[in-house]
Structures are given as structure tokens and as C-alpha cells.
Amino acid sequence: MWNLFCTNEWVDFFTRTPLPNKAEIIEFLAPQFPLLINVLQQLPDACFEEPSANMYGTRSEYWNYQDSFLLLGDAIHGMAPFYAMGMNTCFEDCAIFDQQLQQHGDIGTVIATFQKYRKPDVDAMQDIAFQNFRNLSNSSDSSFDQEWRLDRLLSQYCPDHWASESALISFHDLPVAQVKQRVAQQQQFISAQRLTYDSLVQKTSAEISELCQQIKTLFHPYKPTI
């Protein structure tokens, strides 16, 4: 299976009937991805014969049966791969289950209470993954690019107190529901200050220090765990 995140114009090509064959796909991708062509040519023809599939996430309201049965991983929360966090979320389920077991010492208690403790973070990760899909879908839009560069620049100016969503997800063990909340607060700050990438690069060093001072008072320090 291979993933290609592409703009809407490309979807017609990849979903047409009959499906494009290997030679047509290679010809289509060659101008954009010249380094990929050798790799694609070596793949067996069968790799190109599967129709493209939809990607989706699944949520369940009930993760356990009383204190005797509990599902973890994709079996209970299929994660659309738009943040590449499905497997990580499954590993995290296991690590947290283990932590809870150490804490309570009784497996029945952990099975009965795990969903209440864990689901808010898994739901938040699924929300973030879908939002990332929407962002990627609009990534040809220059406003998305500006927002992304603004976030990066703020992280450079105030590295201890400003963190992009991807840094918080990938390099921090902050629970994901809290990441979602913090990113929303950072967005509110950007809106309240009417900050844009263009306005930030034009600020003097004194103005940047003042801005960082405000950020320090509003956001607790960011300490990556990895």
C-alpha cells in the first residue's frame, strides 16, 4: 500500500475508470517526483492494480465489557493516517495501560476505567489528524503556508514557550487533549495580536522581545521529552 497526499485535481487521475496503469502513473508523476521514478519502476505491476481506497477513522463508544474485557489499538480507534500517529497511539495505549496497572495493581479496575482515562486523548488525536488532512488539502492556499511559517518563526523567537502542534505531538508527552487545548490558545493569541508572518518579520528586536515576554507570561515552558 502506498499513500499519496495530492490536490483535488490529481484525484480524478487516480480514481478514473479504468484505473491508470503503471506506465501512465509513472509518466504522470515524473515531472513532480523525478527521484521517485526509479523506485516506482522496480515495484511489481500488482502494486499498481489495486484501486485507490478511502481512508477513515473509527470511534467506539464502548471499549470494555465491565471489568473483564477491553479492546485497545486500531480494534477500538482506527486512526486515519493523516498525522502518522495510528501506531504511536496504539503503543501509547499499551504504555498507559501498563502505567495504570502499576498504579492500581488490579487488572479488573484498569479494564473498567481505562476508557474514561484514555479516550479524551485518543479522540483529540483523531480530531487533530483530520484537521491536518483539511490543512494538507488546502496546502496550496498561501494562507496555510503563511500560518505554518509564522508558527515556525515564533518557535524560533521563543523556543522555550512556543511550540508548534507537530512539535508538541511528536516530541512531547503532553496528553493530546492538552496539546489540542494549548494549540487553540496559541491560535487565539495570534488572532488577538493580529500576527501574520509578514508582520512578524518586520518587527524590530525590541518589539520581538516584548512579544516573547507576553508569550512567556501566557504559556508555560515547553520542554521536549525526546
Ligand SMILES: Cc1cc2nc3c(=O)[nH]c(=O)nc-3n(C[C@H](O)[C@H](O)[C@H](O)COP(=O)(O)OP(=O)(O)OC[C@H]3O[C@@H](n4cnc5c(N)ncnc54)[C@H](O)[C@@H]3O)c2cc1C
Ligand atoms: C496506509 C496507512 C499508513 C499508516 N501510517 C502510519 C504511520 O506513518 N505512523 C503510525 O504511527 N501509524 C500508521 N498507520 C497506522 C498503523 O498501521 C496502525 O495504527 C497499527 O498497525 C494498528 O496496530 P494494531 O495492533 O492495533 O492493529 P493491526 O496492526 O491491524 O493488527 C491486528 C492484527 O490482528 C490480526 N487479526 C485480525 N483478525 C483476527 C482474528 N480473528 N484472529 C487472529 N488475528 C486476527 C490481523 O491480521 C493483524 O495482524 C498507518 C495505517 C495505514 C492504513
